[in-house]
Amino acid sequence: MTAKSNSEELLEFFKVLADASRLKIVGLLSQKGFTVEQLAAMLELRPSTVSHHLSRLARAGLVSARAEGYYSVYELETDALEAMARRLLSREELLAVAGEIDLDAFDRKVVADFSLPDGRLKIIPAQRKKLLAILRHIVTDFRLGSRYGEKRVNELLSRHHDDTATLRRELVGAGLLQREAGKYWRTET
Amino acid sequence: MTAKSNSEELLEFFKVLADASRLKIVGLLSQKGFTVEQLAAMLELRPSTVSHHLSRLARAGLVSARAEGYYSVYELETDALEAMARRLLSREELLAVAGEIDLDAFDRKVVADFSLPDGRLKIIPAQRKKLLAILRHIVTDFRLGSRYGEKRVNELLSRHHDDTATLRRELVGAGLLQREAGKYWRTET
DNA sequence: AATCTAATTCGATGGTTGTCAAAATAGTAT
């Protein structure tokens, strides 16, 4: 059995219902059980096609087959369907989808775009959003809880770019670094 | 504006969310607004691709754009999303999907399969489900509320097949026709 | 006005998948 993450399961749910024929099948089965042949006639499709759709729906747990004499009758798993729909209503489920994505990817891309092979900055970005990404990156050179003199600050900043004055000013302006009595420290959180 | 039936709208909803990239976008936007560029970096896609997805999501009413300085920030329309999810929970919605389908298609197909060009039956089907379809068709020759003598019954049935005895017996056995004191009448409903 | 940048549109392409026909399977009736 292939282990399936939560968001993959949610995606599969949407994919399964994102087809007119399968959606109609679910609608019909919500009334009563039907055989493959009956569904095929009502949908004007070949039995093999309907069988294919039913197997996909079954794999997603939305329908189940019950043998009845000559035929096999398919029925809707209303519980599974409702459970899935209910998951949609809980905001957490959407957060879980996003949770598996790297939120820092944007910052990393900007840093990479503006960095030379040796890690120093080519230029300091003029656009605010990109500048902030760079600053968030640079500030990680400062340990939380430590206090730095201006000279030490410039030392650390000079590893990124010669214009340490601009970097220092922007870091403070962005609230990432704080200053008092000639000493600098990194803002918590 | 193209008028869109209820079930078409539901189908469109599933189609829009049935894509990994779009699902991730929705997940990310459930946290906060993002620009096209940011989303592209986080999803490792080209901005043009993300723009395409966003326009589809917007057309479905799931996201909206807000101009902010240089960028245009996209935000999730949580209301629309919840409204859609809620529709899924109401059984009626599924019935509506099926409602647009012709439930008698199966019967008609069986009748067509077993009928000669002049409308008479080639043979009387041996399979129960198909026999019932034929019988449901034949019984419509009888008016509701009228009472028929055996002779008249045979007359009507002979238009379909010579073996009127079998037809008559099966019609009664299936509960479509009722008999009492030598008179026959069609069952109500 | 001129220039830069984000966003969108357009055209092309590769992959996915719904559909069918034919063959294989399973299960029932005779």
Added chain:
DNA sequence: ATACTATTTTGACAACCATCGAATTAGATT
């Protein structure tokens, strides 16, 4: 056991669509 029938599987084909790169548009900064 044999024949029949519903269902499933397989292979092939066509339509759709996600993605990309290039060109264009829209907005904002200088």
